[in-house]
Amino acid sequence: MNKQELINFELKVKEAYEAGKIKAPVHLSGNNEDQLIEIFKKVNEDDWVFTGWRNHYHALLHGFDPEELFSLIVEGRSMSINSSERRFYSSSIVAGSIPLALGVAQSIKLKEESNKVWCFIGDMTFETGVFHECYKYSRNFNLPLEFVVEDNNMSTNTPTDETWNKKSKIPDDVHYYKYERNFPHHGTGSWVLF
């Protein structure tokens, strides 16, 4: 899927949301199309992808059929887009998907499979203890787990750097990109009366 197709998908979700057709929160992606398209060139079809609540772009770039994804979103499932066939899991709990990604990575090593696990997290999640436990464990045991930090310096509307007073250094073996959100944390910025 190319940049414009990604943007158009979220605009379609925005339109449906503002028309009151989606009776659940949506967390729209935007302004990070180039970075994600570049990262997903390295993600193979049989790799596992773990992510969070802002997951539409990840799902589309990991092979979800846009129509199927749109149906799930309209059903109110945007915050838990999951598929065993596509090896895709998203959690709406901060840091929730990291231990799961770690376990799948360990299973791949034990079974001597050749695929990988990709775990996308935000900058507030990167600062959590759970991330650091899982990062350390994965590196100490050489597990096939790639982390991607998507830094918009926002957790809901709380600036990460203010809460921690500074941000931690990103290790060299963690993928990282910085961007500014162009949608609010959830919704579209318009008040929707259901």
Place this chain on the structure above:
Amino acid sequence: MKYIEELIRSMEYLAKDERTIFLGQSVKYSGNAIYNTLKSINDSKKIETPVFEEVQMGLSTGLALNGFIPITCYPRFDFLILACNQLVNHLDKMEYMSKGKMKPRVIIRTSIGAKEPLDGGPQHTSDYTEAFKKMLTNVKVVSLGEPEDIFPAFDEALNGKDFHVSMLIENGAFYNDK
């Protein structure tokens, strides 16, 4: 057979299934009662984990997503509390969140700490059985009260069709008493 003998028999039965793997603190090394039920299991079937209870539950779930059946051991109920996020928010909800597609089979072992001959006190002897029954929707919570309860409960945890996650709760006192 006695309580501990039934536990050992059950663990040896689980170990025969090539999908199973035992993990937790003190599965390979002595340090708690559960270890005494795993001594006969080959170390190649065990992962001795660091103390990171929440990660351990997620790690177990992740292993199960890719075909393993983890027997994830929390030596005391008090320690299982630390894994609640992964248990309640993830493992218990995964079937619903995936429209029934993701049903990782996980067997959780825990134990209510004994109060005799030593009383471990308020942080080592709690029984949260009823609280977990209220919190969990898709986990079968089973108290192992009598020796004859044990083997059927583990057999169902491995093979049962009604639930894919089981929490089997031992009582440390019964290791000596029953």
